[in-house]
Amino acid sequence: MNAVVILLLAVVLGCSPAAAQALRLPSPPPARFEPVPGTRLPLDAILRDDEGREVKLASLFDRPIVLVPGYYTCPNLCSTLFEGVLQALALSGLAAGDYRLVGLSVDPRDGAAAAATRKRAYAALLPGGAADLTLLTGDAATLAQLEAALGYRAVPDAASGQLAHAAGFVVLAPDGRIAHAFSGVRFDPAGLRAAVKAAGHDAPAPSFGQLVLLLCAHYAPTSGRHTGAALAGVRAGVLLLPLLFLCWLWRRRGGRT
Known part of the structure; x- marks a missing residue:
């Protein structure tokens, strides 16, 4: 009986507000990546490419687009994410010209120099090389519009100056709609191939x-x-x-x- 009483007391004490407060986990950062299929990106958005030239987003949509949000000066997750996309594309069996790979920096502090540095590293791993790769930058207002359409939010960290963000990318149809979304940093090449083909209406x-x-x-x-x-x-x-x-x-x- 004494053992039962002790057990009941332990349960009661464990459920007390103080114990619950001690066990409460910190809230995750409010960064998110929640794309909604069918959402159309603002195609009239004006950005800059990796050579510093102005680019209207609509001008890139001559084929399905694999769009990877992140930022080029990220010291951690972004390069891992982009390399995962490159690896999946290389193993997918997709030919050069089947898609356009586009990086989008969500950090308005990134400029053409940072984009060009990343492009040189990434183009060597892409089947179509630099011809199928565009890295974009933009001002804060334009990037906010694109992030809203993508269901994406990056949160600045005041202490480090970095951005807290989720990992993932989208496949866009030639009319600018979100056709498919992938989360994580490693991806199934067959699934990516199917998404690109479907976005281009090549697959039933x-x-x-x-x-x-x-x-x-x-x-x-x-x-x-x-x-x-x-x-x-x-x-x-x-x-x-x-x-x-x-x-x-x-x-x-x-x-x-």
Whole structure:
């Protein structure tokens, strides 16, 4: 009995406000990346390319665009993200000219010099080289419009001068709409190929079987495991198929048991 009383007291004390306060985790930074498919980017936005020339965003949309937001002076995540995109593109089987790879600095302090430095490093890893790569910079107001359309928010850190931000990129259709979004820093080349082809309207809508296969292959690179949705879909299919077979058999027999 004494052991039960001690256990109950421990539970009560553990649930006290003081204990809850001690266990409360700090809030994550308000950075986000939540693109909404179908959202159109402001194509009249004026930016600057890696040579410092003014570029109207619409002028880049002669093919699907793989757009990677970040910033060129980032010492941590951005280069890892961009290298992950380059690796997936190199392994995707996409040919030069199938897409345009565009980097977008969300830091208005970045200029053409920083963009040019990154371009020299990245172009060597891209199948189409520099011809298929454009790195953009812009002023604060223009970047704010683009970030809003992308569902993207980077938060300045006053202590370090860096930007807290999420990792991911979007595939854009030639009319400027968001066709697909990818999160993380490592990506499935086949999934990226399918997204680019679909954005360019070169691929038919996937069949039900293809959707199931894509779901089952939905791999989370950050955890090294298949996603919960994929596993749930597989379990549901295992349970549902026998039931559908029994219903078919019952109907075939005219509803007789």
